[in-house]
Amino acid sequence: MNASEKIDQLIAELNDWRGQTLADIRKVILEADPEIIEEWKWMGNPVWSHSGIVCLAVICKDKVKLTFQEGASLSDPDKLFNNGLNGKKWRTTDYFKDDKIKEHELKNLVHTAINYNLTKKST
Numbered sequence: 001m002n003a004s005e006k007i008d009q010l011i012a013e014l015n016d017w018r019g020q021t022l023a024d025i026r027k028v029i030l031e032a033d034p035e036i037i038e039e040w041k042w043m044g045n046p047v048w049s050h051s052g053i054v055c056l057a058v059i060c061k062d063k064v065k066l067t068f069q070e071g072a073s074l075s076d077p078d079k080l081f082n083n084g085l086n087g088k089k090w091r092t093t094d095y096f097k098d099d100k101i102k103e104h105e106l107k108n109l110v111h112t113a114i115n116y117n118l119t120k121k122s123t
Contacts, residue, residue: 029048036049055069063096067090068113082094
């Protein structure tokens, strides 16, 4: 199975709100950048990359954690990051049951992460 098929399988196996949340997050990320690459890393985590890792999802018992690898370097005017704020590199958005995904704001954050990767790659 390729990475996209593994992500499909993970979503199908999560037969509670976490599966739908992951599916919704994935949809927004793929809409934000049609060139983004889906990967499967670190013992079963969906990862999205464009000129480097953009973000990854971790499924926890009580949340879906969306982690931006270079989050500490990204502008977050919409204040999506709600965890990992004291770290030197990573920032996360933890989605809990009944949380709504702010699609427009998440797309903006994905674009910001991609632009950061592209700028970092060209230097």
